[in-house]
Amino acid sequence: AQTVTQSQPEMSVQEAETVTLSCTYDTSENNYYLFWYKQPPSRQMILVIRQEAYKQQNATENRFSVNFQKAAKSFSLKISDSQLGDTAMYFCAFMKLNTGTASKLTFGTGTRLQVTL
Amino acid sequence: KAGVTQTPRYLIKTRGQQVTLSCSPISGHRSVSWYQQTPGQGLQFLFEYFSETQRNKGNFPGRFSGRQFSNSRSEMNVSTLELGDSALYLCASSLSPGTGLYEQYFGPGTRLTVT
Numbered sequence: 001a002q003t004v005t006q007s008q009p010e011m012s013v014q015e016a017e018t019v020t021l022s023c024t025y026d027t028s029e030n031n032y033y034l035f036w037y038k039q040p041p042s043r044q045m046i047l048v049i050r051q052e053a054y055k056q057q058n059a060t061e062n063r064f065s066v067n068f069q070k071a072a073k074s075f076s077l078k079i080s081d082s083q084l085g086d087t088a089m090y091f092c093a094f095m096k097l098n099t100g101t102a103s104k105l106t107f108g109t110g111t112r113l114q115v116t117l
Numbered sequence: 118k119a120g121v122t123q124t125p126r127y128l129i130k131t132r133g134q135q136v137t138l139s140c141s142p143i144s145g146h147r148s149v150s151w152y153q154q155t156p157g158q159g160l161q162f163l164f165e166y167f168s169e170t171q172r173n174k175g176n177f178p179g180r181f182s183g184r185q186f187s188n189s190r191s192e193m194n195v196s197t198l199e200l201g202d203s204a205l206y207l208c209a210s211s212l213s214p215g216t217g218l219y220e221q222y223f224g225p226g227t228r229l230t231v232t
Contacts, residue, residue: 033219035220037223043205043225043226043228044223045207045209045223045226046223047220047221047222047223050219103173104162104165104173105152105162105209105221106162107160110159
């Protein structure tokens with residue numbers, strides 16, 4: 001079974017600053033995806049970024065980027081130029097790929113990020 | 118393109134009753150997954166449907182069931198409700214398996230309160 005660990009329950013960052021959220025995972029699989037989702041107070045779960053395990057290049061989406069260290073099983077999210085709208089709970093998620101078909105998401109416990117003025 | 122829709126958004130039920138939640142995926146998405154979110158257990162996978170067939174099931178009792186229709190819409194049912202079933206139930210849709218696009222897109226959720 002896969003496990004996802006987010007060791008930072010809460011974090012705070014000032015507007016325009018950079019913050020990094022940590023995530024580690026445990027798996028014996030070699031073929032998988034990793035995701036970061038954000039859940040603002042509205043509770044709508046929003047996909048932030050994805051990373052395929054077979055890709056060495058770190059994924060980037062505008063102000064969001066990841067540091068994927070496959071050997072260390074680490075998948076951190078960096079948010080640059082933080083904005084008030086980034087205030088949310090952030091979940092790291094793992095998806096095992098089984099013979100080319102999609103599978104379930106295994107989530108971490110989340111990191112609550114507060115962006116302040 | 119419209120997102121994932123879930124109905125109802127809020128629901129209050131009494132212990133022992135049953136409830137049915139509905140989910141309409143993004144147009145063109147044929148896979149639907151359900152998750153339960155609680156403060157104590159976090160986000161837990163319930164089941165996944167594709168082509169009207171349950172492909173994956175999480176570790177939940179048989180009181181939790183689901184189905185998918187030919188138009189990819191999905192329903193989940195919880196029978197004999199318990200207080201512990203109070204949760205936010207999230208539905209997520211994704212493209213067909215094997216497309217190489219595995220992102221799951223979530224609906225706004227149904228907040229179920231069992232009294």
